[in-house]
Protein backbone atom coordinates (compact mmCIF):
# COMPACT_ATOMS: atom_id res chain seq x y z
CA UNK A 1 0.00 0.00 0.00
CA UNK A 2 1.18 3.50 -0.87
CA UNK A 3 0.02 6.40 1.23
CA UNK A 4 0.75 10.03 0.56
CA UNK A 5 -0.33 13.25 2.24
CA UNK A 6 -1.50 15.95 -0.14
CA UNK A 7 -2.49 18.92 1.92
CA UNK A 8 -5.42 17.75 4.02
CA UNK A 9 -6.20 14.90 1.64
CA UNK A 10 -4.73 11.46 2.20
CA UNK A 11 -4.39 9.34 -0.91
CA UNK A 12 -4.11 5.60 -0.40
CA UNK A 13 -3.41 3.08 -3.10
CA UNK A 14 -3.56 -0.64 -2.68
CA UNK A 15 -2.95 -3.61 -4.90
CA UNK A 16 -0.64 -4.12 -7.79
CA UNK A 17 1.26 -1.87 -10.12
CA UNK A 18 1.28 -2.82 -13.76
CA UNK A 19 3.79 -1.63 -16.32
CA UNK A 20 2.92 -1.56 -19.98
CA UNK A 21 5.05 -1.65 -23.08
CA UNK A 22 3.90 -1.52 -26.68
CA UNK A 23 5.79 -2.69 -29.73
CA UNK A 24 4.81 -0.32 -32.51
CA UNK A 25 6.46 -2.61 -35.06
CA UNK A 26 3.99 -5.37 -34.20
CA UNK A 27 0.94 -3.11 -34.02
CA UNK A 28 -1.40 -3.46 -37.01
CA UNK A 29 -3.63 -0.56 -35.97
CA UNK A 30 -6.68 -2.66 -35.19
CA UNK A 31 -7.58 -0.25 -32.38
CA UNK A 32 -8.99 -2.80 -29.93
CA UNK A 33 -6.85 -1.40 -27.14
CA UNK A 34 -8.18 2.12 -27.71
CA UNK A 35 -11.77 0.90 -27.62
CA UNK A 36 -11.44 -0.87 -24.26
CA UNK A 37 -8.97 1.46 -22.50
CA UNK A 38 -9.05 4.93 -24.11
CA UNK A 39 -7.35 6.60 -21.16
CA UNK A 40 -4.31 4.38 -21.64
CA UNK A 41 -4.05 3.84 -25.39
CA UNK A 42 -4.44 6.11 -28.39
CA UNK A 43 -3.61 5.80 -32.07
CA UNK A 44 -1.37 8.04 -34.12
CA UNK A 45 -2.46 9.38 -37.48
CA UNK A 46 -1.00 6.33 -39.20
CA UNK A 47 -3.00 4.02 -36.92
CA UNK A 48 -0.10 2.81 -34.79
CA UNK A 49 -0.70 2.53 -31.08
CA UNK A 50 0.42 5.33 -28.78
CA UNK A 51 0.81 4.51 -25.10
CA UNK A 52 -0.59 7.31 -22.95
CA UNK A 53 0.08 5.83 -19.52
CA UNK A 54 2.87 3.32 -18.91
CA UNK A 55 1.71 2.65 -15.33
CA UNK A 56 -2.07 3.08 -15.39
CA UNK A 57 -4.13 3.40 -12.20
CA UNK A 58 -5.76 0.38 -10.64
CA UNK A 59 -9.26 1.32 -11.76
CA UNK A 60 -8.33 0.61 -15.37
CA UNK A 61 -6.30 -2.57 -14.82
CA UNK A 62 -9.19 -4.82 -15.87
CA UNK A 63 -9.61 -2.85 -19.10
CA UNK A 64 -5.87 -2.93 -19.74
CA UNK A 65 -5.77 -6.71 -19.27
CA UNK A 66 -8.65 -7.01 -21.71
CA UNK A 67 -6.72 -4.88 -24.22
CA UNK A 68 -3.73 -7.20 -23.88
CA UNK A 69 -5.97 -10.21 -24.51
CA UNK A 70 -7.73 -8.60 -27.48
CA UNK A 71 -4.65 -7.30 -29.26
CA UNK A 72 -4.43 -9.48 -32.37
CA UNK A 73 -0.67 -9.10 -32.78
CA UNK A 74 0.40 -9.32 -29.12
CA UNK A 75 1.91 -5.86 -29.41
CA UNK A 76 1.11 -5.01 -25.77
CA UNK A 77 3.15 -6.43 -22.91
CA UNK A 78 2.04 -6.18 -19.30
CA UNK A 79 4.30 -6.85 -16.34
CA UNK A 80 3.57 -6.63 -12.62
Ligand code: SF4
Pocket residue numbers: 022026027028029030031032033034041043047048049070071072073074075076
Ligand atom coordinates in the same frame (compact mmCIF):
# COMPACT_ATOMS: atom_id res chain seq x y z
S1 SF4 B 1 -4.94 -3.67 -30.20
FE1 SF4 B 1 -2.80 -4.17 -30.64
S2 SF4 B 1 -2.65 -4.06 -32.87
FE2 SF4 B 1 -4.53 -2.99 -32.26
S3 SF4 B 1 -3.93 -0.81 -32.06
FE3 SF4 B 1 -3.77 -1.76 -30.04
S4 SF4 B 1 -1.61 -2.42 -29.92
FE4 SF4 B 1 -2.06 -2.06 -32.07
